[in-house]
Structures are given as C-alpha cells and as structure tokens.
Amino acid sequence: MRVPIVYEDDVLVVVDKPAGLLTMANEKERDKTAYSLLRARANAKRPREKIFIVHRLDREASGLIVFAKTADAKEFLQSQFKDHTAGRTYTAVVEGQVAPDAFTIRSFLDENRAYRVYSTSKNGAGKIAITHVKVLKKTNKTSIVQIRLETGRKHQIRVHLAERGHPVVGDKFYGTGKTKSNRLALHGARLEFRHPVTGKRLTFDSPAPTEWR
Numbered sequence: 001m002r003v004p005i006v007y008e009d010d011v012l013v014v015v016d017k018p019a020g021l022l023t024m025a026n027e028k029e030r031d032k033t034a035y036s037l038l039r040a041r042a043n044a045k046r047p048r049e050k051i052f053i054v055h056r057l058d059r060e061a062s063g064l065i066v067f068a069k070t071a072d073a074k075e076f077l078q079s080q081f082k083d084h085t086a087g088r089t090y091t092a093v094v095e096g097q098v099a100p101d102a103f104t105i106r107s108f109l110d111e112n113r114a115y116r117v118y119s120t121s122k123n124g125a126g127k128i129a130i131t132h133v134k135v136l137k138k139t140n141k142t143s144i145v146q147i148r149l150e151t152g153r154k155h156q157i158r159v160h161l162a163e164r165g166h167p168v169v170g171d172k173f174y175g176t177g178k179t180k181s182n183r184l185a186l187h188g189a190r191l192e193f194r195h196p197v198t199g200k201r202l203t204f205d206s207p208a209p210t211e212w213r
Contacts, residue, residue, distance in 0.1 A: 002037065003015045003016075003017060003018070003021070003034050003037050003038060004016045004018075006064065006204055006206070007202075007204060010069065010197075011068065011069050011070050011072075011073040011195075011196050011197055012066055012067065012068050012069060012073055012077070012195075012196065013038065013051075013066070013067050013069065014064060014065070014066045014067075014191065014204050015034060015038070015064070015065055015066075015067070016062070016063065016064055016206050017034050017057055017061075017062055017063060017064075017065050017188075018062055019059075019060060019061060019062040019183045019184065020059065020060070020183065021033065021034055021059065022034065022059045023035060023053065023056040023057050023059070023065060024053055024056065034065065034067075035051060035053055035067070038051045038067055039051045042069070049069050050069055050070065051067050051068075051069065052067060052068040052069070052070070052071065052073070052074035053067060053074075054066050054067060054068050054074055054077045054078055054081070055077075055078070055081050055152065057188055058155065058158070058184070058186070060170070060171075060183065060184035060186070061090075061184055061186040061187065061188065062183075062186075062187050062188065062206075062209065063090065063186075063187045063188020063189060063206055064188045064189070064190070064191040064204055064206050065188070065191075066191060066193065068196070070196075072196065073196040073197075076194075076196040077193060077196060080193050080194060081152060081193075084150055084151070085193075085194070086191075086192060086193040086194075087148070087190065087191070087192035087193070087203075088148070088149045088152070088188065088190070088191060088192075089146060089147065089148050089149075089188075089189050089190035089191075090146070090147040090148075090149070090157060090186060090187060090188055090189055091136070091144065091145070091146055091147075091186075091187045091189045091208045091212075092144070092145050092147060092157065092161070092168050092169075092185055092186045092187070093142050093143070093144055093145075093168070093169045093185035093212055094142060094143050094144075094145055094161055094166040094167065094168055094169060094185075095141070095142060095166055095167055095168075095169060095175065095176065095178075096141070096142070096143065096165065096166050097138050097140075097143055098133070098135050098138070098143040098145055098166050099135075100135075101134065101135040102132075102133065102134045102135070103132075103133055104130065104131065104132050104133070105129075105130070105131045105133065105160040105161075105164065106128070106129070106130050106131075107119035107120075107126075107128075107129055107160065107163075108120050108121070108125065108126030108127060108128055108129070109126050109127055109129045109153045109154075109155075109156065109159060110122075110125050110126035110127075111154065116173070117153070117154055117155040117156075117159045118159065118163075119159065119160075119163055127151075127153055128151060129151050129153040129156045129159075129160065130149075130150035130151050131147060131148075131149060131150070131151075131156060131157060131160045131161075132147065132148040132149075132150065133145050133146070133147055133161075134146045134147075134148075142169060143166065144212065145161075145166075146189075147161075155173075155174070157186060158171055158173070158174045158175075158184075158186070159174060162174040162175055168184055168185055168186050169184075169185040170182070170183055170184045170185050171184055171186075185212065187206070187208050187209060187212075188206065189205065189206055189207070189208060190203065190204065190205050190206075191203070191204045192204075
C-alpha cells in the first residue's frame with residue numbers, strides 16, 4: 001500500500017489518502033496507516049526526517065491531508081485548523097434529492113459510549129459544529145454535494161447529513177451502507193492553508209473518484 005504524494009518540501013508533505021487507510025494508528029491497527037507509511041519513508045532518507053500529524057480524515061474516506069515535518073510547522077498548521085483559517089472542502093454522494101441547493105447545518109456534537117457521534121440540545125454538552133452544504137448534481141436516488149467545514153469535529157459531515165435525512169452513500173455506521181463500490185462516498189477534494197515558513201497561501205485539489213461521475 002502506498003500514499004500518493006501531492007506536494008512536499010522541507011517542512012510539510014501533502015498526500016492524497018486512499019479510502020480504507022487510517023490516518024493514524026488505533027487499538028486494532030498500528031502499521032497500515034498513512035502516518036506509519038510516511039514515517040517509514042522519512043526514516044529511509046539520509047538524513048532522517050520526522051513526521052507529525054496535523055489533522056485526520058476518516059478511514060473510510062479518501063482525500064487530501066497535510067503532515068508536518070517539524071514541530072514548529074505542526075503547531076503553525078494546527079493553529080490554522082483551530083481558528084478556521086485553513087480551508088477544507090469535500091465532495092460526497094448522499095442518499096436522496098437534497099433541498100435546498102445551499103444551506104448551513106449548525107449543532108452541538110457529542111459522542112456516546114459506543115463511539116457514535118450525535119447532535120445534542122443538552123446545555124453544556126457537545127462542541128459546536130458548522131457544516132456548509134452546496135448541491136452540485138441530483139439524480140433520482142442520490143445527490144452529489146460539496147461540503148465546506150467551518151469546524152472539524154469527529155464524523156461531522158457524516159452525522160450532519162445523516163441527521164438531515166441524507167446519509168453519505170456507503171456509510172454503514174450512520175446510514176444504510178448501500179453502495180456499489182463498497183466504500184464511503186466521501187472525498188477530501190480541496191485543502192487550503194498558509195505555508196509555515198513563507199506564509200504563502202497554498203491550495204491543493206484532488207478530483208473525486210471516477211466512479212462517482
């Protein structure tokens with residue numbers, strides 16, 4: 001298994017993670033992750049490099065992720081995700097015909113003991129999550145939507161769309177799991193951030209999987 005490199009310099013590396021690959025290790029899988037593959041690659045270089053995790057992407061999803069090579073770069077990049085100056089745009093195929101063509105979902109997301117994320121109205125519970133949705137195309141049974149995250153909570157896109165009645169196609173946890181391609185139809189299509197050294201705004205794009213077309 002490999003992780004396609006989209007961009008790389010002395011302080012960061014941007015990859016296009018395939019669906020089915022973890023960003024980082026969990027209790028059940030420690031070796032087959034984007035982080036471990038990049039770390040092995042960095043260790044093989046002379047001199048050796050370091051790899052730091054900046055943000056994550058669900059295992060079932062595909063798309064763009066940035067990793068840092070220095071602690072300073074990690075902190076600089078993470079601060080942009082925290083204050084929402086970094087941009088993340090996703091493309092998804094969801095069940096049903098979504099309406100209206102553009103809207104914003106706001107809720108407080110919490111997680112239960114079964115690791116299932118949900119919206120809550122309980123005072124003081126959960127963290128604010130904001131998801132902007134735009135419809136790109138509709139068919140009889142599905143819609144292709146563009147999603148821009150203003151916050152980055154666990155399973156935010158999947159929960160917000162499922163609770164609105166339009167789960168992501170192939171989502172076995174929050175939706176019906178029905179799909180012909182045997183994967184979650186969620187893709188990190190665009191990533192934007194300021195470079196930790198130059199301060200220049202960088203933008204990277206990844207086309208949606210061909211079977212979605």
